[in-house]
Every structure is written in structure tokens, then in C-alpha cells.
Amino acid sequence: xxxxxxxxxxxxxxxxxxxxxxxxxxxxxxxxxxxxxxxxxxxxxxxxxxxxxxxxxxxxxxxxxxxxxxxxxxxxxxxxxxxxxxxxxxxxxxxxxxxxxxxxxxxxxxxxxxxxxxxxxxxxxxxxxxxxxxxxxxxxxxxxxxxxxxxxxxxxxxxxxxxxxxxxxxxxxxxxxxxxxxxxxxxxxxxxxxxxxxxxxxxxxxxxxxxxxxxxxxxxxxxxxxxxxxxxxxxxxxxxxxxxxxxxxxxxxxxxxxxxxxxxxxxxxxxxxxxxxxxxxxxxxxxxxxxxxxxxxxxxxxxxxxxxxxxxxxxxxxxxxxxxxxxxxxxxxxxxxxxxxxxxxxxxxxxxxxxxxxxxxxxxxxxxxxxxxxxxxxxxxxxxxxxxxxxxxxxxxxxxxxxxxxxxxxxxxxxxxxxxxxxxxxxxxxxxxxxxxxxxxxxxxxxxxxxxxxxxxxxxxxxxxxxxxxxxxxxxxxxxxxxxxxxxxxxxxxxxxxxxx
Numbered sequence: 001x002x003x004x005x006x007x008x009x010x011x012x013x014x015x016x017x018x019x020x021x022x023x024x025x026x027x028x029x030x031x032x033x034x035x036x037x038x039x040x041x042x043x044x045x046x047x048x049x050x051x052x053x054x055x056x057x058x059x060x061x062x063x064x065x066x067x068x069x070x071x072x073x074x075x076x077x078x079x080x081x082x083x084x085x086x087x088x089x090x091x092x093x094x095x096x097x098x099x100x101x102x103x104x105x106x107x108x109x110x111x112x113x114x115x116x117x118x119x120x121x122x123x124x125x126x127x128x129x130x131x132x133x134x135x136x137x138x139x140x141x142x143x144x145x146x147x148x149x150x151x152x153x154x155x156x157x158x159x160x161x162x163x164x165x166x167x168x169x170x171x172x173x174x175x176x177x178x179x180x181x182x183x184x185x186x187x188x189x190x191x192x193x194x195x196x197x198x199x200x201x202x203x204x205x206x207x208x209x210x211x212x213x214x215x216x217x218x219x220x221x222x223x224x225x226x227x228x229x230x231x232x233x234x235x236x237x238x239x240x241x242x243x244x245x246x247x248x249x250x251x252x253x254x255x256x257x258x259x260x261x262x263x264x265x266x267x268x269x270x271x272x273x274x275x276x277x278x279x280x281x282x283x284x285x286x287x288x289x290x291x292x293x294x295x296x297x298x299x300x301x302x303x304x305x306x307x308x309x310x311x312x313x314x315x316x317x318x319x320x321x322x323x324x325x326x327x328x329x330x331x332x333x334x335x336x337x338x339x340x341x342x343x344x345x346x347x348x349x350x351x352x353x354x355x356x357x358x359x360x361x362x363x364x365x366x367x368x369x370x371x372x373x374x375x376x377x378x379x380x381x382x383x384x385x386x387x388x389x390x391x392x393x394x395x396x397x398x399x400x401x402x403x404x405x406x407x408x409x410x411x412x413x414x415x416x417x418x419x420x421x422x423x424x425x426x427x428x429x430x431x432x433x434x435x436x437x438x439x440x441x442x443x444x445x446x447x448x449x450x451x452x453x454x455x456x457x458x459x460x461x462x463x464x465x466x467x468x469x470x471x472x473x474x475x476x477x478x479x480x481x482x483x484x485x486x487x488x489x490x491x492x493x494x495x496x497x498x499x500x501x
Contacts, residue, residue: 034261036164038321040171040179046250046326048177053253054246055122055181057237058110059129062099064226066130067092067137069219072354074141075276086204088215089138096134103127114241118177125181129188136192139199147276148198155194163187221359225350228366235374236381236389243381252386254322255329259310259336263303263344270295271351278355289412292352296345297422301475303344304426305433305464311337312437312460316453328386335390342401345423349408358411365404372396425472429464436463 070088074080080088104124111119143152167183175182236256241249274295281287310317311334318330353361376396380388409419440459444452468476 033160033164036168040168041254041322041326043171044176044179046247046254048180048250049253050241050246050248050250051116051118051122051177052180053237053249054110054114054116054241055119055126056184057234057241058106059103059123059126060234061227061230062103062130063133064230065223066096066099066133067141068095069222069226069359070215071137071141072222072275073215073218074138075145075279082202083204083206083208085138085142086202086206087208089201089203090207092137093134096130096137100127100130103130114246116246122177122181126184129185132185132188132192135201136188136195139195139201142199143195144272145276147273149273151198152195152272155191155198158194159187159189159191162190218357218359221363222354225359225362225366228363228370232366232369232373236377236393239374239377239381240386240389243378244385248386251326251328252332252389254326255332255386255390256336258329259307259333259340263340263347270299271347274348275351275355278351282355282357285412288352288355289414292348292412293414293418293422295348296419297426297475298478299345299348300341300423300426301468301472304341304430305460307337307341307344308430308433309437309457309460309464311335312434313453313456316449316456319449320453331387332390335387335394339390339393339397342397346401346404349404353408353411356411361407361411365407368403369400372400422475425468425475429467429472432467433460433464436460 068091070092074085074088104127107120107123107127110123111117140152140155143149143155163183163186166186167179170179170182173179237249237253240252274291278288278291281291314330314333314337315327318326318333322329349365350362353359373392373396376392377389380390380392382388384391405419406416409415437456437460440456441452444455447455465476
């Protein structure tokens with residue numbers, strides 16, 4: 001069976017194009033964004049980050065309903081008519097206008113909950129993003145469905161850069177938390193405008209509720225899953241903000257932000273590619289199994305050393321990049337990095353189940369997390385502060401990972417032995433890296449933080465690469481080829497990472 005063709009080109013060629021474009025553009029943009037963030041962190045206070053964290057925590061809940069799962073339906077259904085697409089656009093715009101209107105009167109109660117009057121104005125200004133989102137979401141979904149990753153990446157990198165530069169300028173001018181607020185809005189505005197330039201929104205005058213009804217069941221499960229995921233994944237922020245206050249929330253949110261960078265910036269790229277590519281072969285179980293396992297193995301090989309490496313050098317990295325006043329970030333950062341190894345490969349479960357038309361599996365998985373995690377976070381915050389919340393993640397994550405992975409594997413008739421076969425080398429390679437860095441650290445006692453960070457990082461990278469060159473060379477070679485232009489040869493049927501046959 002040959003790879004599925006989309007727009008005249010094989011699927012595997014489009015997947016490689018997506019990996020190359022999204023990775024290259026976002027990496028270049030992210031380097032600039034990281035530099036800006038490091039400068040902004042030194043200009044703003046933990047309280048500023050805490051206030052923004054509280055505001056985003058609440059507005060983020062409503063973002064889960066901004067397209068009521070219809071954006072995912074646009075990606076999953078490749079046979080949409082122009083009229084159906086127009087009807088879905090009207091519904092998404094109407095939902096976002098309603099969310100904007102609802103958010104304005106809800107701002108005072110939210111500010112009262114956190115005991116922070118400043119949140120009223122912050123939340124109301126952030127509500128403007130919903131008006132932008134209602135127009136941009138369908139265009140973004142079409143770009144993803146068509147695997148037009150070059151255009152999608154260009155829109156997002158432009159938005160990130162505009163938002164980052166705006167935040168920096170406003171922070172230098174002394175706007176405090178408002179630099180974060182307006183930077184966020186400018187990011188959304190630029191991204192939305194470019195989405196619509198690449199895929200202009202078309203609204204027909206006619207409207208059929210029946211067309212929308214065809215997608216409501218799928219959309220309901222997707223939206224419910226996103227809501228429950230948000231409940232348990234942000235419950236730590238809500239509990240810390242209420243129990244420990246804005247300053248401690250500022251420390252924790254920064255630790256979570258930095259520990260999550262590989263997950264948000266790298267795994268998100270692959271998930272954007274995974275959903276439409278999985279959907280295109282959803283009726284071929286054997287092919288879908290190979291795609292899924294290849295992606296899981298790839299994510300583990302690349303992200304595990306990132307997370308574990310950051311955990312090992314966290315103390316030096318925080319002092320060097322953030323300054324000594326952010327030292328309370330170190331221990332939560334170390335713990336969260338370990339937790340995110342599980343989350344990185346677990347993130348791929350959702351696009352697999354949704355591509356098979358089984359959003360109810362994703363809903364069940366997220367429901368389990370929503371039941372188990374919030375009480376764990378509360379106990380951790382009450383008795384051990386932000387370190388206790390991080391430990392709650394660490395103690396519950398393996399248990400949840402085992403259950404949700406087993407449920408997902410049944411969707412494509414996979415067993416644990418085959419699933420784990422590609423994970424052993426990344427795990428053992430990280431153990432080797434840990435041993436080498438710890439031993440090297442003994443001989444670096446007394447060194448300055450910059451020297452220690454540099455030498456420990458080099459020792460860890462060398463150890464991980466050496467192990468994989470000796471014992472896992474073929475997988476390492478695939479990773480290298482995927483991220484070099486030499487593998488980017490569509491007309492010759494170049495080796496594809498995710499959909500290699």
C-alpha cells in the first residue's frame with residue numbers, strides 16, 4: 001500500500017516538510033523569544049507573573065470552549081463542503097462573541113476569589129483575544145488539515161516575535177504586568193491576521209443548523225476532554241494562587257514554564273502533524289500503528305534528555321539565566337522536568353484516538369486526571385508549599401500514565417511489549433547521562449555557576465550521544481536525517497520519520 005497522497009504529494013513527503021518547516025521556523029523564533037523572556041524576567045517581579053498567571057488561569061478555561069471542538073472536526077473531516085465550513089465559521093464566531101460578553105461581568109468575582117483587585121482590569125482586557133480568536137480558529141484548522149505547515153508556522157512565529165518584542169518594550173518602559181497582558185494580545189492579533197491572509201474567511205449568507213449538528217457529537221467529546229484536561233493541568237496554579245499567594249505562584253509558574261518548554265515547543269509541533277497525518281490513514285490499522293510507534297519513539301529519544309538534562313543543571317541554570325532571587329524555582333523545576341517525561345509521550349495519545357474517531361477515549365483519560373490530581377495538589381500545597389505540588393505531580397503521574405496508555409493502546413490493538421520496545425534506549429541513555437553528570441559534579445565543586453553549567457551540560461550531552469551511537473545508532477541517525485536538509489528530498493521518496501514504510 002502506497003502512502004496517502006494529499007494535494008498531489010505523498011503523505012510522507014508532507015510530514016517531513018511539516019517537521020522541517022515547523023521546527024526550523026519555531027526554533028529560530030523561540031531562540032529570540034527565550035532571550036527576550038530572560039530579559040523580561042529580570043525587569044518584572046514574581047508578583048507580576050503571579051497576577052498574569054491568575055488571569056490566564058481563568059481566561060484559559062473559557063478558551064477551551066472557543067470553538068466547541070469544531071476546529072478539531074474541521075481537521076478530522078477531510079470531506080467538508082464550502083457550505084458546511086461557512087456554517088462552522090458562523091458558529092465559532094458566535095461562540096467567541098458570547099464568551100467575550102460573559103467574561104466582562106465575571107472579572108470581579110474572579111478577582112475577589114484570588115483577593116487581587118488588579119485582576120478585574122487585566123481579565124477584561126485579555127477578553128479582547130476572544131474576538132480575534134473567533135475569526136482565526138477556522139483558518140488555522142484549515143491550514144492544519146491541509147498540512148500547510150509552512151504558512152501556519154510563518155503566522156505563529158510572526159505572532160510570537162511581535163508579542164515578545166512588545167512585551168520587552170513595555171517592560172523596559174515600566175508597565176509591569178501590563179507588558180505581559182498587551183504582549184499576549186499583540187501575539188494573538190498578528191497570528192490571527194496572518195491565518196486569515198493565508199486562508200481568507202468566507203461567510204455565506206445562508207446558514208443550516210443541520211450541517212453543524214453533524215459535528216456536535218465529536219465536538220462535544222473534544223470540548224469536554226479539553227475542559228477536564230485544563231481542570232487538572234491548571235489546578236496546581238489555582239490552588240497555589242489561593243493557598244500560597246501570588247508570589248509563590250510566580251515562582252511555581254516560572255518553574256512550570258521553563259520545564260515545559262520542550263513539551264510546548266517541540267512535542268506540540270509533532271502533534272500538529274500527527275493529527276492530520278493519523279486522520280489520513282485512520283482506516284488502515286497496521287499503518288496507523290507504525291506511525292504512532294515511530295512518533296512515540298522519536299519524542300522519547302529527543303525530549304527525555306532535554307527534561308532530565310535540565311533537571312540535572314537546574315541550580316546553575318537558574319542562577320545564570322534568571323538570577324539568585326529566583327532560587328526557590330530550582331527544586332520544583334527539577335521535579336517537574338522528570339514528570340514531563342511521562343507527559344511528553346502521553347501527549348500523543350489524544351491525536352491517535354481522535355483520528356480514529358474515538359474522542360470518548362480521550363474524555364475518559366482526562367476525566368481520570370481531573371479526579372485524581374486536584375486533591376493531590378491541595379494536599380501538597382497545604383503541607384509542603386510549591387515543592388509539595390510538584391511532588392504531587394511526580395507521585396501520581398506514573399499511575400495515571402499506565403492507565404491512560406493502556407486505554408489508548410487498545411484503540412489501535414497494540415500491546416505493551418511492542419509499545420515499550422522503542423523506549424528502552426532513551427530511558428537507559430538518560431540513566432547513563434545522570435550517572436556521568438553526578439560523577440562530574442563531584443569534581444566541579446567550587447566552580448562558578450557558568451563554568452559548572454557549561455561543563456555539566458557538555459558531559460551530559462556527550463554521555464547520551466555516546467550511548468545512542470553505540471547501542472541505538474539507527475534511531476539516532478533517523479533523528480539527525482529528519483532535521484537536516486539532506487533528508488528533505490520529496491521527489492526521491494526520502495526517509496520519513498513518522499510515516500516511514
